[in-house]
Amino acid sequence: MMKLRGHEFDFDISCPEDLERYLRCSEEMTQKTASAPPMPADMTYPHGLRAYTDWMTAYVRLLTDWIDGIFGDGACNKLLGPKTSLSGVMSLCDEIGEAAVQQGNAVGLQIKKYMPNRATRRKADGKK
Template identity: 65%
Template sequence: MLKIREYEFDFDISAPGDLEKYLHSCEVMAEKEKLAPKMPTDVQDPQYMQDYYKWLSAYCKILTDWIDDILGDGACNKLLGPKTSLSGLMNVYDEISEAATAQGNAIGQHIRKYMPNRATRRKVKVQK
């Protein structure tokens, strides 16, 4: 289970299916970013606000889709409510990334507990 804010989601980075879903969602997000409008930088351009709106909308959609792809349809709405903002979405993105990393680190420690390195195994054999 992955806990984000006060909600728990059926997601475990050490489950092959969930890891595959996570990796695939990250790849899809990267592809969508390539096609997204570029962030406008010239605030003097009369088209600036329209271009900024298009950029902002595209990135909100990209992040919403990523969150829902990983945690399930409606997860983004559950976490942020119906009104989403880029800052809110980026915060949830960070929380998911950190929680998935924590899951991975926990299973890594568990694996290392049962798979000591060669030097440790040799040392144990020599002491016997």
């Protein structure tokens, strides 16, 4: 289970199906960024600001689709509410990444506990 902002999601980075979904959604998002509008260099009113709004809207959609793809439809709305800002969704993505790393680190500690290194095994077997 992954807990984010007081909500629990049935997601475990050490579960092959969950990790595969995470990777697939990340790859899809990367592919979609190729067709997203570029961030405008000029953000002056009116044309530049319109282009910036279009860019921001595209990236909010990319990130919310990524979150919903991983955790299920409506997950992003559940976590952020109906009004989603780019800064809010980016902060949430950071939290998801940190939570995934924490899950991975916890599993890594378990793996280390059950898989001693070769030197420890050799010593236990009485070899040099």
